[in-house]
Amino acid sequence: MEAGDPETRAAAAWLLEHFDELFASTPREERFLVFWDGDVTTSTREKLPPAKKPFPPLSETRRRLAEARASGRDFGWFAYTPGSRD
Secondary structure (H helix, E strand, O other), X not given: OOOOOHHHHHHHHHHHHHHHHHHHOOOOOOOEEEEEOOEXXXXXXXXXXXXXXXXXXXXXXXXXXXXXXXXXXXXXXXXXXXXXXO
């Protein structure tokens, strides 16, 4: 993509429109925006190809789930209370 072509202008317009939403839903470590494979994506570094924050090991997730269950807390964020009906 070149700076003046319609595809680049459309991508830049989309980015300006959705900038706040994109960064609000992105892990802090992925603070770079890069153009990759015809799309805008976040990355942990400036260089291409983009790099993403690694997921925690499954053993860590299981440990945190067990701790949450033992203390009676929820594990995660829910848009609604599990089991509730609207």
